[in-house]
Amino acid sequence: MKCPVCGTSLTQAKYEGVPIYHCLECRGFLASRSRAMGIRHKADRSPEILLDEAKTQLLADTRKTIRCPTCRDLMRKESIPGAAQFKLDVCHRCDLIWFDGGELALFQLAWEASPQGQESAKMQERHQNMSDEERAQLEADIDALPRSSLLGSLLDAFRPPDDGLD
Template sequence: MLCSSCNTGTLMPTRIDGNGPVCYQCNHCNGALLSLAPYLDWVRTQPVPVASTQSFEDEAKDTKRALPCPKCSRIMLRFNVLADKAHGLDFCFHCEEVWLDAGEWLYLKAQGLHTRITSISTDPYQRRLRDQALRESAQQRFRTVVGDEGFNEVQRFASWLKNQPAREAILRHLSNEARE
């Protein structure tokens, strides 16, 4: 099978990361085509993962263009892994395959997501990412308006306020003060 990512290499059967699930890996770009059925069988034998506390040197390459499935040539659907949109996984639901660019398996392991690849393509997962990105964007806009020092002070106050039994009264008071 010809690699549809680099269009140069051949996909050869192997195991990801030596003892990971069976896949077809490109002998040129090191991308991997992961079949979901054997992957799910492999997942059932794995302990529950946790995100790594080690820093991850991001050597993963992420193809930003639409990829055709190496098996059926249909365009694979891309799903973001995290809200930062740094990496996406390409799924072919017709063939039940996932394309991992070189280094993405290690990236997924570092995030504690290598045993949850199928959840990445779900609507609830993607919705959470969109909500997180919106929250982060709003925080950044607010930081721009009030500056770093003001932002840090508001964050400190919000953290203190969260644990106050009279929280609602404090907020009402601040709202009334702002109107005067």
């Protein structure tokens, strides 16, 4: 697979332990949306390390529209709200996101600075600091929740009403 920016072959890499593609030439990353969201929620790198990565690897955002390296369709530029405004290149057909050099670190920093990211960090810290008894109680509470199948609910919604004519 070729880099959508410079045409160099993309290499398989791991970022925050998540497998994605990387361009060694322009330092961009290609990831599926689900893997990008997984990376966003990782807290393995400190904000200082992420900021340094963003500063040292950030290149000018690709102004031109680029093509998806998989399907060759034009990728859409989508803004990411947060502390640092920048745009990611997204292919909705293949569900892929292109991060220019440094943007993946900015993506994580923007999440960490958001109210949702801060709440998520608090919940993770709370979970890590739980005693064994608290953790066992949480697991018991989760197990006690009603189990309903989404598929079963959908099937019930489309099942004709019983009119008693059988």
